[in-house]
Each structure stands twice: as structure tokens, then as C-alpha cells.
Amino acid sequence: MSYRTPVADIAFTLKHAAGLSRALEEGLYGDLTEDLVDAVLEEAGKFATDVIAPLNRVGDTHGTPLLDGAVVMPPGWKEAYTAWAAAGWNGLAGPADWGGQGLPHLLNAACIEMWNAASMAFGIGPVLTMGAAEALAAHGAPALRETYLQKLVSGEWMGTMQLTEPQAGSDLSTLRTRAERAGDGTYRIAGQKIFITYGEHDLTGNIVHFVLARLPDAPPGTRGLSLFLVPKFLVNADGTIGERNDVRCHSVEHKLGIHGSPTCTMVYGDRGGATGYLVGEENRGLACMFTLMNNARLAVGLQGVAIAERATQQALAYANDRRQGRAAHETGAGMSPIAAHPDVRRMLLTMRALTRAARAICYLTAAATDRAHRGADETVRKAAQERASLLTPVAKAFSTDIGIEVASLGVQVHGGMGYVEETGAAQHYRDARIAAIYEGTNGIQAIDLVTRKLPLSGGQAVRACLGELRRTASAVSAVNDPSFGATGQNLLQAIDSLERATMWLIGKLDKAPEQALAGATPYLRLFAHAAGGCALAEEALAAIRLGAGDGAQSAARIATARFFAENLAVGGSGLERAVTEGADSVNQADVALAG
Ligand SMILES: Cc1cc2nc3c(=O)[nH]c(=O)nc-3n(C[C@H](O)[C@H](O)[C@H](O)COP(=O)(O)OP(=O)(O)OC[C@H]3O[C@@H](n4cnc5c(N)ncnc54)[C@H](O)[C@@H]3O)c2cc1C
Numbered sequence: 082m083s084y085r086t087p088v089a090d091i092a093f094t095l096k097h098a099a100g101l102s103r104a105l106e107e108g109l110y111g112d113l114t115e116d117l118v119d120a121v122l123e124e125a126g127k128f129a130t131d132v133i134a135p136l137n138r139v140g141d142t143h144g145t146p147l148l149d150g151a152v153v154m155p156p157g158w159k160e161a162y163t164a165w166a167a168a169g170w171n172g173l174a175g176p177a178d179w180g181g182q183g184l185p186h187l188l189n190a191a192c193i194e195m196w197n198a199a200s201m202a203f204g205i206g207p208v209l210t211m212g213a214a215e216a217l218a219a220h221g222a223p224a225l226r227e228t229y230l231q232k233l234v235s236g237e238w239m240g241t242m243q244l245t246e247p248q249a250g251s252d253l254s255t256l257r258t259r260a261e262r263a264g265d266g267t268y269r270i271a272g273q274k275i276f277i278t279y280g281e282h283d284l285t286g287n288i289v290h291f292v293l294a295r296l297p298d299a300p301p302g303t304r305g306l307s308l309f310l311v312p313k314f315l316v317n318a319d320g321t322i323g324e325r326n327d328v329r330c331h332s333v334e335h336k337l338g339i340h341g342s343p344t345c346t347m348v349y350g351d352r353g354g355a356t357g358y359l360v361g362e363e364n365r366g367l368a369c370m371f372t373l374m375n376n377a378r379l380a381v382g383l384q385g386v387a388i389a390e391r392a393t394q395q396a397l398a399y400a401n402d403r404r405q406g407r408a409a410h411e412t413g414a415g416m417s418p419i420a421a422h423p424d425v426r427r428m429l430l431t432m433r434a435l436t437r438a439a440r441a442i443c444y445l446t447a448a449a450t451d452r453a454h455r456g457a458d459e460t461v462r463k464a465a466q467e468r469a470s471l472l473t474p475v476a477k478a479f480s481t482d483i484g485i486e487v488a489s490l491g492v493q494v495h496g497g498m499g500y501v502e503e504t505g506a507a508q509h510y511r512d513a514r515i516a517a518i519y520e521g522t523n524g525i526q527a528i529d530l531v532t533r534k535l536p537l538s539g540g541q542a543v544r545a546c547l548g549e550l551r552r553t554a555s556a557v558s559a560v561n562d563p564s565f566g567a568t569g570q571n572l573l574q575a576i577d578s579l580e581r582a583t584m585w586l587i588g589k590l591d592k593a594p595e596q597a598l599a600g601a602t603p604y605l606r607l608f609a610h611a612a613g614g615c616a617l618a619e620e621a622l623a624a625i626r627l628g629a630g631d632g633a634q635s636a637a638r639i640a641t642a643r644f645f646a647e648n649l650a651v652g653g654s655g656l657e658r659a660v661t662e663g664a665d666s667v668n669q670a671d672v673a674l675a676g
Pocket residue numbers: 242243244245249250251252275276277278279336344515518519520521522523524525528
């Protein structure tokens with residue numbers, strides 16, 4: 082089964098969980114209207130469903146072989162990419178001064194979900210190009226922006242992000258790629274990068290690499306990294322494509338999933354060094370790269386949502402079609418659709434609830450990013466920036482973890498037909514797996530949340546977030562609607578657990594950091610269950626307010642929020658205990674693993 086973009090669902094979460102409607106009323110987005118938002122979503126949905134989704138299987142089976150130094154992209158991909166860029170999708174949230182449309186990151190986040198649900202392997206390329214454009218806009222010198230920015234914003238040229246080397250993955254301090262000053266303001270880059278997404282392909286006439294490298298006199302560690310723009314083809318003074326730069330793709334990885342996305346080993350300096358241009362200041366490269374990476378982290382979170390949505394659609398269709406056994410409540414003869422069996426219903430509901438919760442968390446993160454850029458005053462912008470920083474690791478890690486879990490449930494719902502390749506359920510599972518690894522593994526995200534984000538503004542950022550979650554849970558209890566069941570109460574208990582775990586971790590950060598690190602992953606999950614449960618409750622409350630209008634489907638939204646609160650958020654107390662009581666046993670791993 083192919084993917085159908087759930088435009089109404091996406092629009093509802095944007096408007097009512099992520100606050101787009103309120104932001105439009107406030108004027109945060111200038112003269113942007115809901116009608117325009119709806120029109121953009123509708124068009125993006127059509128493109129994703131009609132043009133990109135049919136290429137997903139083609140990419141999986143064809144792969145991206147390297148022939149005579151050139152990557153051969155799957156059939157139909159170049160045409161689709163060219164049409165996609167020509168329609169302006171790459172520049173949706175790009176700066177208007179450089180040919181972008183300057184629309185909200187929030188709206189772009191919804192579109193990124195659609196491109197990736199249609200095909201994760203297709204969607205990851207543009208994610209990196211958008212991030213590269215943002216990094217260049219923020220840190221590039223005027224001449225560099227003049228030559229490259231408009232083409233990156235439009236997607237006429239694609240960008241790459243190049244950090245990883247064989248000995249430098251999560252820890253970039255040992256990065257070895259060298260940069261020498263050439264004496265004319267440019268640099269010569271030499272070394273090797275591995276696992277580079279879209280490092281080589283034929284979708285665009287040029288590829289603009291963003292490469293971390295080390296100058297000869299740089300301080301050791303990550304404080305000695307500089308960021309360089311290294312084009313595949315040098316660009317002449319008149320903007321035309323010039324000679325080939327000294328960078329090449331040495332090989333393309335064979336991997337578990339996203340076969341349509343070329344993962345390349347890149348070699349710099351066969352002929353004395355590739356010409357590179359400094360982005361930002363020397364030795365300040367990691368900070369510049371973080372502009373690209375923060376953008377990409379949220380986008381990878383959206384990949385998790387995307388693959389979960391696609392897997393859920395497919396499992397639901399299969400479960401309504403496939404008949405086995407007779408459901409307990411069924412009186413007639415014959416077999417029931419498997420969707421009638423409580424255990425299958427539990428799987429389907431888990432898939433639906435996790436997907437919607439992760440979507441809401443990702444969109445809330447994008448909304449905070451918009452407010453950080455567009456907010457009325459410095460106080461608002463700073464608080465929003467901290468909210469975006471706090472939520473980014475949660476959006477990335479939770480969404481990609483549930484992407485795998487939901488895709489795995491999708492295989493399970495299909496039974497044996499899920500394990501064979503025919504239905505496509507197996508491809509979703511294979512594709513989903515990478516998102517928890519790249520853009521900073523999910524373990525690194527959890528550590529980032531605990532060690533860097535909880536201490537923001539002396540803990541004020543996380544306290545403000547907890548206060549908002551509490552208000553939502555109390556509002557659910559206050560409506561006193563029996564169809565919510567124990568939603569309000571269960572969410573309040575999850576928030577209590579989150580608050581206690583937060584205070585415990587903050588207390589350990591200085592005195593016993595290894596205890597805080599041991600609990601980071603269950604803490605991130607606890608955070609996501611409380612925040613995701615409240616976001617679904619917000620949607621249900623909005624649906625009640627709206628009555629039958631605006632695609633509200635209030636009964637379905639209440640049922641989803643209730644399922645999440647009564648089946649998933651109730652795990653909050655267990656996660657709290659894993660954080661606050663489990664650290665000692667984690668730190669005795671040597672003993673257990675020796676046995
Ligand atoms: C398909 C694919 C595409 C990729 N695309 C790109 C790209 O475009 N550009 C790019 O630069 N890179 C890319 N990467 C690389 C990717 O970002 C890294 O694989 C990732 O950052 C992890 O690094 P590593 O593989 O060296 O694992 P390692 O760093 O060796 O980690 C292995 C395990 O140890 C854990 N770990 C490591 N350090 C710590 C620590 N301090 N505390 C706790 N746990 C720790 C990790 O969480 C992980 O579970 C890609 C990788 C793949 C497979």
C-alpha cells in the first residue's frame with residue numbers, strides 16, 4: 082500500500098497542539114493566513130503522495146551504485162527532485178533575500194514529514210541542503226553567500242554535512258581532516274570522511290560540501306575545528322560551473338535501509354588539496370556546524386514521525402482486510418478481520434498514539450524555533466530559544482525511537498507477510514533504523530538533554546515546561562468528561578514523576594555525574610511520555626472546543642489521548658524509578674557483564 086498524506090491530521094496538530102492558530106492571530110507570522118497554510122499543506126501532500134511515494138520502493142531495490150566514480154541514482158529520482166525543487170519546496174522556510182519564501186519553520190516541518198513519509202531516502206537529502214543553507218546564511222562571508230546561498234536555498238545545488246571519520250563519530254575531538262591556509266584567503270583540504278549522506282549523486286549540477294577540518298596550528302580537541310565550504314565543482318567569477326575540485330567519492334556503503342540515499346566515503350586531496358572556503362571563524366567550526374545540526378536533528382525526528390505514520394497507515398489497511406479467527410464479540414459465522422482482535426487493536430492504537438504524540442513534540446519544537454526568531458522582544462525570544470533547545474533532543478530521540486517501534490509493530494500486524502519484502506512493511510522497519518543513529522545517536526541526545534538542557538537558565542527552562550504540562554493535565558480533569566477516563570489523573574502522575582526525576586538529575590549533575598548519565602535515556606522517554614500525552618490531550622480539548630468543525634473528530638482525539646494516558650503515560654512511575662533508583666546497578670555493569 083502506498084502512502085496518503087494525512088493533511089487534515091497534520092493541519093490539526095499544527096494549529097492546535099503546536100499553536101499555529103494562536104501565533105497567526107498574534108501576528109507572529111505577519112500577514113500569513115490559515116487559508117494559505119492549508120493551501121501549502123494540500124499541495125505538499127499531493128506532491129508527496131503522487132510523485133515521491135511511488136519512488137520509495139524503486140529506491141530500495143535499485144540502490145545507488147557507484148560506477149566509474151559517479152553515483153547512479155534510482156530511476157525517476159532526478160526528475161522528481163528537479164520538479165520538487167522547481168516547485169519551490171526546498172526554499173519554503175528559506176530567507177526571502179536569497180530566493181526563499183520565508184514561511185514558518187513550523188510549516189516546513191510539516192512538509193518535511195510529508196517528503197520523508199513518502200520516501201525517507203529521498204527526504205534526507207533536502208534536509209541537509211536546508212540545514213547547509215541556514216548555516217551559510219548565519220555564518221558565511223558576504224562573497225560566499227553571494228556565490229552559493231541562492232542556489233542552496235532553491236535546491237538547484239544540494240548540500241552535505243561532513244563530520245564523521247573512522248576514528249571520530251560521536252566524539253569529534255580526534256577529527257583529522259587537515260586544512261592548510263593557501264595564502265590567497267582560501268584553504269586546501271585533505272583527508273577522508275565516511276558515511277556522508279548524498280556525498281555524491283547526479284541530482285544536481287553541483288554539490289556543496291560543509292566539511293569540518295583542523296588547521297595545523299589549531300588547539301587540540303573540538304575547540305580546534307573549523308568549518309569549510311568545499312564545492313564539488315569550483316565556481317567561476319560569473320557564477321558558472323568551473324573545474325572539478327580535488328574531492329571524490331571513493332565508495333558507497335551497502336546498508337540495512339534507505340537504499341536510495343547514497344552513503345559515501347569521501348576523499349579530499351589526491352591532487353594536493355581541495356579548495357575550501359572558511360565559514361565563520363577559524364577554530365569556531367563546531368559552533369557553526371551546530372546551526373546545521375540543530376536544524377537536521379529536528380528534521381531527523383520528523384523522519385521518525387514520517388516512517389511511523391506510513392507504517393501505521395499500512396498496518397491499519399492490512400488489519401481491516403486480513404481475516405483470521407473469530408473475535409470474542411462476533412456472533413456470526415466466518416473469520417473476523419484481525420483488526421477486531423483486542424491484541425491487534427492494542428498494536429494499532431499504540432502505533433497511532435505514539436505517532437501523533439511524536440508529531441506534536443516535533444511541531445512544538447519547530448514552533449519554538451519560529452518564536453525564537455520572530456518573537457516580539459528579547460525576553461520572549463530567549464525563552465523560546467531555550468524551549469527549542471530543551472525539546473530538540475526529545476524530538477529527535479523519542480520520534481526516531483518510536484519510528485522503529487511503530488515500524489516493528491507494523492511488521493507484527495502483518496504477521497509473516499510483514500517479514501517478507503512483498504508488502505513493504507519490512508522496508509519501513511529497515512529504513513527507520515538509521516534515524517536513531519545519525520545526527521547524534523539517541524544516547525547522545527539523552528545526555529545532551531540531561532547535561533546541557535536541564536541546567537538552562539538555572540533550571541528555569543525545564544520548570545516553565547513542567548508548569549505548562551501541569552496546566553494541560555489540570556484542564557483535562559476540569560472538563561469532567563467521562564470519555565477522558567483517567568487521562569487527567571494519569572497525566573498529572575506522569576508529570577509528578579517527571580518533576581521528581583528532573584530535580585534528582587539536576588542535583589546529581591555536579592556531585593555524581595555518572596549517576597545522571599546512567600539515567601539519561603529513561604529520563605528522555607519519561608519526558609516524551611509526559612509531553613506527548615499532554616500534547617494529545619491539548620488536541621482533544623481543542624477538538625471539543627471546535628465541535629464538529631475544522632476536521633476535529635473530537636471522539637477520535639479524546640480516544641487517542643485517553644489510550645496514551647492509560648496505556649503509555651502510566652509507565653512514567655517505572656521510568657522515574659529507573660532514573661532515580663537504577664543508576665547504581667547500571668554503574669555496576671562491569672560485574673554483571675563479566676558473568
Ligand atoms: C546511513 C548513514 C548516514 C550518515 N550520514 C552522515 C553524514 O551525512 N555526515 C556525517 O558527518 N556523518 C554521517 N553519518 C555518521 C553518523 O552520524 C554516526 O554514525 C553517528 O554519529 C555515530 O557515530 P559512530 O558510528 O562512530 O558510533 P560511535 O560514536 O562509535 O557510537 C557507538 C555507540 O556508543 C555510544 N556512545 C558513544 N560515545 C558515547 C558517550 N560519550 N556516552 C554514551 N554513549 C556513547 C553511541 O550512542 C552508540 O550507541 C551517517 C551514518 C550512517 C550509518
